[in-house]
Amino acid sequence: MNKTHWMVRLVQIAAVLFVLFGCLMVFIYTPFYSKLIVKSLNYFVPVEVDQLAAQSQKMGALSDDDSFEPGSDLWIARQAYLKLMEQAIQSDEPQDLTVIQARYKALQQLIEEENQKENDQKDRPKVPLLNTQVVSASEAEVDNPAQKMKDLLEMNSAENKGLMTQYTEFLKTHEIEQPASEAEPIDDETYHDLAKMDLAKTNGQSVKQPTAEPYAIVVLGGGLTLDKNDKDIIVNDYTRLRLETTLDVERQHKLPIVLSGVEAPYMQAWLKNYDVDAKLLEDRSMNTCENSRFSSLLLQKKGGAPTVILITDQYHMPRTRRLFALNGIETIPVVAPMPTTLTTWRPSEKNYDHSRRANYELLATLRDVWFGSSDCREVP
Incomplete structure (x- = not known):
């Protein structure tokens, strides 16, 4: 039996590969290839x-509403919440996020209840005060609206700082019944x-x-x-x-x-x-x-x-x-x-x-x- 020359063998292999490549190219241009990949x-x-x-996503208390009035209690609570969330994310402890989220939800509810009570009080008839001419020093210091807004956004006022500290402590320590509910x-x-x-x-x-x-x-x-x-x-x-x-x-x-x-x-x-x-x-x-x-x-x-x-x-x-x-x-x-x-x-x-x-x-x-x-x- 005659042995096939290596050059002939090489040409045969090249021809087979060329045919297979051609078939693959045709297959790629058919709708079946992409369907197979998908x-x-x-x-x-x-x-x-x-x-x-x-x-970190378990609570699912998602909100796309950021329309809190700057300086309001809900707005300050939101700043405290975002600050703690950022710290928790950077600390690589995602299990803390669900606890913060649950506490934030509880804090929002408490603030809304307090706001409702205040609104109910405002609806009552008021007795005018005597000595309305007396103006406190703190009221006289708000003549500059630009500075007032700057202090507000930077949490420079004593009242805002106090609320920020209070809300941050609440978000860190408040006990909740189901801190990681499914x-x-x-x-x-x-x-x-x-x-x-x-x-x-x-x-x-x-x-x-x-x-x-x-x-x-x-x-x-x-x-x-x-x-x-x-x-x-x-x-x-x-x-x-x-x-x-x-x-x-x-x-x-x-x-x-x-x-x-x-x-x-x-x-x-x-x-x-x-x-x-x-x-x-x-x-x-x-x-x-x-x-x-x-x-x-x-x-x-x-x-x-x-x-x-x-x-x-x-x-x-x-x-x-x-x-x-x-x-x-x-x-x-x-x-x-x-x-x-x-x-x-x-x-x-x-x-x-x-x-x-x-x-x-x-x-x-x-x-x-x-x-x-x-x-x-x-x-x-």
Whole structure:
């Protein structure tokens, strides 16, 4: 039997590799490649919530209302709360955050009760005082409104300092019955309502029932572009489609909206055109890792959100859900459409757009799982 020359053998191997590469390229241009990648990512990427990090979100007393009047008791209590929250976050002791949140909720209730009592007293008829001409020295010192406002905001007045100290001590020492109570489980009726809106549908992915009701809607930016005049900056098609999805979700679930990414101010302006006011902006993140980390810190400072509705595209979703889970937040995925649609079966350049996006997320997920994200800052 004649032995095949090594040059012939080499040509045969090269031909086989060329044919396989050609088949792969054709497959990449079909709709089946990107679907396979998405299905694999949804199956293999873990989204179990890190329980230690989750302690910082357990209370779920989320609020996007910062309209407290400067100098009011509630405003001073808010400053004391944010100061302690920041100290707890920097001390790497997330278990303390739930205690602070519970105490802050109790403090707000006490202040509101006291304010109500004072309002009731004001409604009663008053007897005019004698010697109304007497003006105390402290009242005479408020002639300069600019200095008064500066003292107010910097907590320079003795009264504000005293309240700040009192509220800080309350937040440090007040005893509460359930310092780390679990979020209330979501009931079946609410879950079915969510399912009707495809909140638990991710391109065929089976998503388990969330353990708690969502407290916020988190929308990740997908990029910016120039307007037709080549001057004005606007959201690109990826971001626009995510915002359109946000409108549908917001109509049925009146929840605070968190806009995450440097695109956040432009996203906020886009939503305002549709009479939707997104107050929580996380506009410092430059990548997905920072999206999840900085958004979780923002939610911590606003009171906590153990479960959120997450809006992004189907390729970005698995990696993003994993990163939010590592930061202690359970996510209910809502898939926003891509700018291009897949064909039914034939190879197409539009299909390649999806395949390229799938390849990027596949490689980024492998990097995050094996090596971590090296360009992810710790704090904004």
